[in-house]
Amino acid sequence: MAIEMDEQEWEHILGIKTAGRDDSQSDGEHHPYEPTDYCVLERLANSGYMGKKNTLIDYGSGKGRVSFFLAYQTRCHAIGVEYDRRLWEKAMTNSRTAVSGCRVTFVLKDAAVYEVPTEADCFFFFNPFGLHTLKLVLKQMFDSYYRLPRTMRLFFYYPYEQTEAFLTHHNGLIVEERIDCRDLFLEDDDREQILVLRLQPDYRA
Numbered sequence: 224m225a226i227e228m229d230e231q232e233w234e235h236i237l238g239i240k241t242a243g244r245d246d247s248q249s250d251g252e253h254h255p256y257e258p259t260d261y262c263v264l265e266r267l268a269n270s271g272y273m274g275k276k277n278t279l280i281d282y283g284s285g286k287g288r289v290s291f292f293l294a295y296q297t298r299c300h301a302i303g304v305e306y307d308r309r310l311w312e313k314a315m316t317n318s319r320t321a322v323s324g325c326r327v328t329f330v331l332k333d334a335a336v337y338e339v340p341t342e343a344d345c346f347f348f349f350n351p352f353g354l355h356t357l358k359l360v361l362k363q364m365f366d367s368y369y370r371l372p373r374t375m376r377l378f379f380y381y382p383y384e385q386t387e388a389f390l391t392h393h394n395g396l397i398v399e400e401r402i403d404c405r406d407l408f409l410e411d412d413d414r415e416q417i418l419v420l421r422l423q424p425d426y427r428a
Contacts, residue, residue, distance in 0.1 A: 233261045237295055238324075239317040241288035256285040256310055259349050259380055262407045264289060267347075267417055268296035270402055272376060278342045280304060282334050282360065283351020287314035287327065294323040299345065303329040304337050335359035339367035349380045354389060365395065368422055379418040380404075387418060396420045 234240060241258050273279060275298035281289040284303025294301045305311040311331045318324045330337060335356045346364065348357075368375055376399070379390065391398055402417035 238320040241286040273297040279345040294326040341371035375422040377420045
């Protein structure tokens with residue numbers, strides 16, 4: 224459980240409503256919506272990896288918290304990709320009141336078939352789906368890279384053991400950093416980290 228931070232205050236500052244877990248559309252491949260804690264997003268925003276020249280894709284964006292927050296804090300552009308129409312509609316509702324709404328767009332589509340735009344260079348995941356979908360998403364990312372070579376970074380928060388093993392042993396990815404988030408929470412959980420990876424330019428998917 225997170226140390227009591229200021230979720231309500233952030234929601235007020237950002238002009239959005241994103242709290243609450245939602246597992247109505249979850250299955251073996253698509254995981255429940257659970258918003259990332261603001262304290263974790265603050266740490267990512269302060270890492271220096273994102274700025275106004277970057278475009279972030281938030282996979283499994285739900286109600287849009289990650290996209291709105293990082294667009295507000297880092298001035299990046301953000302694209303939320305969500306396959307659940309009900310959650311996508313809530314994100315669109317938030318767009319009308321969000322202070323960073325002009326820098327954020329949302330796409331209603333399965334991530335596995337979403338074509339990664341060539342301006343996207345940062346990618347956020349909070350366990351939105353299983354390994355099968357993740358492999359298809361990575362293929363879309365590599366395809367986008369070969370359309371326009373650029374530095375592309377992936378940010379995986381609280382990765383499952385199987386997911387982390389797959390990513391860290393993938394020939395096309397380099398582990399750049401593990402952003403430690405354990406001090407933000409009451410329990411000492413080794414999974415409280417943001418795994419930062421970069422695409423290998425010479426790898427062919």
